Amino acid sequence: MDQHWDKSLAEALPGFIAPESEVNFHFALKELIAKLNDSHAFLGTRTLFLNFSGDKFIPFETKIIDDRAIVISSKNDSLTKLDDIRIGDIITKFDGKTIAQILKEKTRYIEGSNAPTVLRNANTVIFNGKTKNAEIEFIRDGKTTVKSINRYIYKDIKVKPVTKEKWKILDDNIGYVDFTSLMYDDIPALIENLKDTKAVIFDNRCYPNGVMSAIAGWINSHEKDFARFTYPDITYPGKFYWSRNFQIGSENPANYKGKVIVLVDENTQSHAEFTAMSLQTAPNVTIIGSQTAGADGNVCSFQIVKGFYTAFSGIGVFYPDKKETQRIGIVPDIEVKPTLLGVQQGRDEVLERAVLFARSGK
Structure with a gap:
């Protein structure tokens, strides 16, 4: 605080x-x-x-x-x-x-x-x-x-429903995946369609639908540590204890070999931030965008008294080296923010930067 x-x-x-x-x-x-x-x-x-x-x-x-x-x-x-x-x-x-x-x-x-x-x-x-x-x-x-x-x-x-393509292949054989609509059952078809691309851009500027484990398993060749938690000791208020490291992925010699790019911004919150952490285990991953919401982990919600509802983050979420994510969020490797002119021109400047990186490595 x-x-x-x-x-x-x-x-x-x-x-x-x-x-x-x-x-x-x-x-x-x-x-x-x-x-x-x-x-x-x-x-x-x-x-x-x-x-x-x-x-x-x-x-x-x-x-x-x-x-x-x-x-x-x-x-x-x-x-x-x-x-x-x-x-x-x-x-x-x-x-x-x-x-x-x-x-x-x-x-x-x-x-x-x-x-x-x-x-x-x-x-x-x-x-x-x-x-x-x-x-x-x-x-x-x-x-x-x-x-x-x-x-x-x-x-x-009467908010109009927004339908987005789950994935597509952009120019220069670059894959693009929208986590807004991607579901767990879509993963086998996604892998088949994108396995030969030179890069995949995962758009994580949203709240994903529980696809973290399957995607991390595809882009990694073996199991890796990616997170650990702090929990409150309910027998001693103010005291916390560390969890073990948590793993993602498994043995997979057919893992994806191209560049992995993850897009983030302030809409990347909670499970979306945890998803980004899991994807950061890939051997060739780059985070592009801006500061995320900085509220990883679970939510403790309760009623204070009748009619007063509140909530807060219930555990601390850290990288395996104990680097914290609360408030800081997932730090981009390349920072890009939308501009007034870019919005007026109908551009997605964060995605544009990701495509440039996929093509040039810069």
Whole structure:
């Protein structure tokens, strides 16, 4: 944590003992939970839903880059077109406040192990609200415009399903695998189709579907250590003990021999980070992208009292050499982040960099 827990708790106590209102009590507890600096952590109450995030949603997705929010996708094309919102629109103000101003006001209540994940989680907080309409200032084609947009209760957005190819072969015989849709039963066909490629790019900017063991077994020739944990000693609060090393892979002389490239970003969290660790055991692997969510391992969730739900990371996850992953995440070998211009041009700059590396080794 950025601040010792004892100090954080002491600072929060006045807000618990004598809150100015019921709403303020909820906010005091949420601020304390945010000080865990844990991307698994959250505080969920009906009061916070209505007074912090809000029950009305925008029908498009945004990403915060350089203190501005750029539209990256649509949840419902019809509703997005109704307000003439387009991918690449750069939102500079929301309801009269700059994105930077809103972040300054609200980030102390937003959970996250590190800054990129706090910004990821801030998108909902910035754009949700109680009212059906909101005002945005945005830039399109170099022109700044102010307009009103609609917000909806979530069920009325009718989020469109996203169908992605599980794998494909790109130019220059480079394989590409999307972990969003890949399932365990797909692995034999994937191996047959990609075994002769010169490189495989695994897109891990998502939450995989339990394919870690099968993929790690394919890219390794033998069993390897890849992780170890710390567990709390429930007989001695504050004490932890080390687990043994955990292994992945098995004897496989027909293992994949090409380059292995894994894409990560702030959406790579928990099991996705554990998956990245398992793939890092390959003899010729490179991680490309940006800092991951830094919340590996399991989640301890419980109800504090009726109507107050919370969670936090329950174990420590480390590499075999005891290098930690909590808050740090999976460190890229080559750092690449999306840019405002890249999004506007419809480019995936992280994937582009991976393809360049697959071709040139640089």
